[in-house]
Amino acid sequence: MGDDEIRILIATDNHLGYLEKDPVRSLDSFYAFEEIFQLAKIKNADFVFLCGDIFHINQPSRTCMHRALGIFKKYCLGDKKPSVEFLTDPKSVFSSNSDFVNYLDPKLNISLPVFAIHGNHDDPSGESQLSAIDILSEAGLVNYFGKAKSVDKITLDPLLFKKGSTCVAIYGLGGLRDERLVPHGRKNYIPEEFLEDFLDVVIWGHEHECLIDPQPNPTKQFYVIQPGSSVATSLSDSETKPKYVCLMKITGKQFKLEKLRLQNVRPFSMTTVVLDEVSGIKKFTSEEKIIKHLSLVLENQIKYSESYYMEQLKEKVDGVSNFLGPNPKPLVRIRVDYSGGFEPFFSNKFGINFINVVANPREILLFYKRKKAKFLMGDSQASYSSLVKGEGYEEDDQENVDPSSNKIQMSRIVESFVKPQDLKVFVDLELHDAVRQFVEKGDNNSINM
Template sequence: MSVEEETEPPAPNCFRILIATDNHLGYLEKDPIRGNDSFQAFAEILTLARDRKVDFVLLGGDLFHDNKPSRKTLHKTMTLLRQFCMGSNPVAFSFVSAQDETFKTAFATVNYMDPNYNVSIPIFSIHGNHDDPSGDGDLCALDLLSAAGLVNYFGRAEKVDDVQIRPMLLKKDGGVKVAVYGMGNIRDERLYRTFVGKKVRMFRPKEDTDEWFNIFVIHQNRVKRGPTNYIPETFLPDFLHLVLWGHEHDCHIDLEQNDEKGFYITQPGSSVATSLSEGETIAKHVGILEIFPDKEFKLDKVALKTVRPFVMGDIVLADIKLKARQKMDEKRISDVLCDKVDEMIEEAKQQWLAADDEREEEDFPKPLIRLRVDYSNFTTLNPQRFGQRFVDKVANVKDILHFHRKRQVNTDKKSKDVGFDVPITLPDKLDKFQVQDLVQEFLKAQNLEILPENGIGEAVRLFVEKEDKEAISE
């Protein structure tokens, strides 16, 4: 369904919602080539919301990439929100639940009902792990946008060890009722314990309880990255109809049903690539969700056209028939890798052209290229020097190459275990390693008597991720 075909606003008996997540506004904002990528994709999303005449936009967290976005990023974001979301078009649904239970601000009102604003497309968003509340005042960037009347920030838990989630109740004259539950990011291990302790409670509407279409917006690990470093789908209640899952950047927007609980899950993924990992190569999409009476619904996925193409490949130097003396010949190896990168650039171009018949070859943007090189028994190259050959062809010239080699099995029984193990044979997983994971693994092997291990780990996380200079001293 093209945008041109969908010009009529939704009927009174239909909710039309644009769903997206992990926009990471401000990512690499100082990069001369990629600095505008996140804003370009977000502008496309807002354009789509306006053209499709959606009732509102629902975001699943990590609107910003940094916990303390720069003034430049905030200015660009606020400009886009004012450009696309303000206007005289009336909002066609009612907010029927207690607003002060959802919006914990000085105004305690949804922005489109504020008499001081003309809002045509309301945006509702939870926070993610990148833009969560922290520091003095325990505020986040979404608090600023909320105070300015640009975004409706919801889903913040008052107590992380006793989470109470009350829905936003939205209703149309045609009889469609939607209950939107939201839970901003909480550290996975802590939230896992809270779920196990049955301290996560979701309250249902007292009136017409079974007539509401229930949506839950969550921003947590969906993939198991440790014993408790994720949230199992089965932890969620079975009265839900749809779960919008943020945080995971792989785009799996097609509806997946949980067989045990019965609800459906959609995982839109990020709108901009923030790492050179396998999951980011999947085509980026957002969704247009339509909800009808009797809790019927459909999800139309829409591919984003402004996203920079990304191709990842592998090469094993041992598979290339080189003479023994050529294994240490940097020029010969460089030539082989250059040929491979050129092939990947051409592949990215063909994929980009095939995605839209109206595209012209001269408009092809510089792609992201990631070549993983198994250099076992070969010499390596300087990745940055190698990248200079592709300054006019590739967006990420500094990290095109990723060298790795097969791990050598250590037969020395006297070798000591350092306390944690990094899988050097899995370079794609290295991109997902976090500092706090390594700190936690190391601290588990220690026996601290004065300072608590969990406290140090959390302080290091806040210091590194949130740039909270007072985290360790406190």
């Protein structure tokens, strides 16, 4: 570690407060979050960069805020002053009215600075357009940046850092609908080709699958990193992957990435059972026999989760606390294809027998049936599955699909009917955002006459 090396601990999608009333999983998000700060201290990070969705909702409970504030105070306050220079005018980039970046504020003792942007879960709302992160910012614990100041024109000012001969510029943009950035585009996401050529590294938040290894963009000169979430918020395949954060070490124009596997992550396994392919099970097989088979599948998944967790602990960094304990209850999802004349049964009836051994007894089983649904309007005879997933796809359950991607699919379906009629849809972005805030965030002040 040289005098010119800037060390940044990077994490995304912490979702503090997720399932905070669940008897088993209420503290999972906080355990992983505290581990992230322990890693920052152990690895002598100059600062922590949180890239969106610190909180699971934009109006977190008092319990959630109390726990979050406790973690920030425990690891961010101290007499040791960071050695990184901050060269940007704070008033031009931060949401607070402070004249200082927090670790240079003479009224505060900050030893581990945190820089954060919001995501789509904890975005600003209400008449004052405040996020829960604004509270952390006003408390002097977080440097909150990346707020879009205008609906129509979005500009970004960089955070400029210097340590020795190394200079780093960080551009951050909090969560907003991608159509505001590409209003006339036909895609509901920002293609990487739209990003500027001068960038060296692009960090994506929002997506929960961990793709921590830097990937070069084939047409640009930058690398792409997707750290993924630190806690599973859906029982989908992408959440079963190992979860990492990373320490980015920058010297001059070169960077190295140290992957740090999180230990306080509840083990999660997922498998699929196709009933008409199981030996000894036929169309009129009794429910009891099917339950017996699924119970054996579950037992095997639990054993797998135990061995998986042991492997996970082997990558532990010295000094990290094991908050989950030596044998936490695992998450298990069994997707049951009941095509071929089988009848589903209540998942709760199955899960009640495993309350003491799994963390999600009510959600172990997910029944689905492969099918195709045809549109019967006009000339649009294409199947729903063809519109959503491409030709040849058989419609499956939508459990593994992110809610935002469902919106993408619906837009494509609407487009399939609008386009042949040469119709156009006009969307006022301000009204669109106001309605979204009212529906998704419960913000009664989003629309004022």
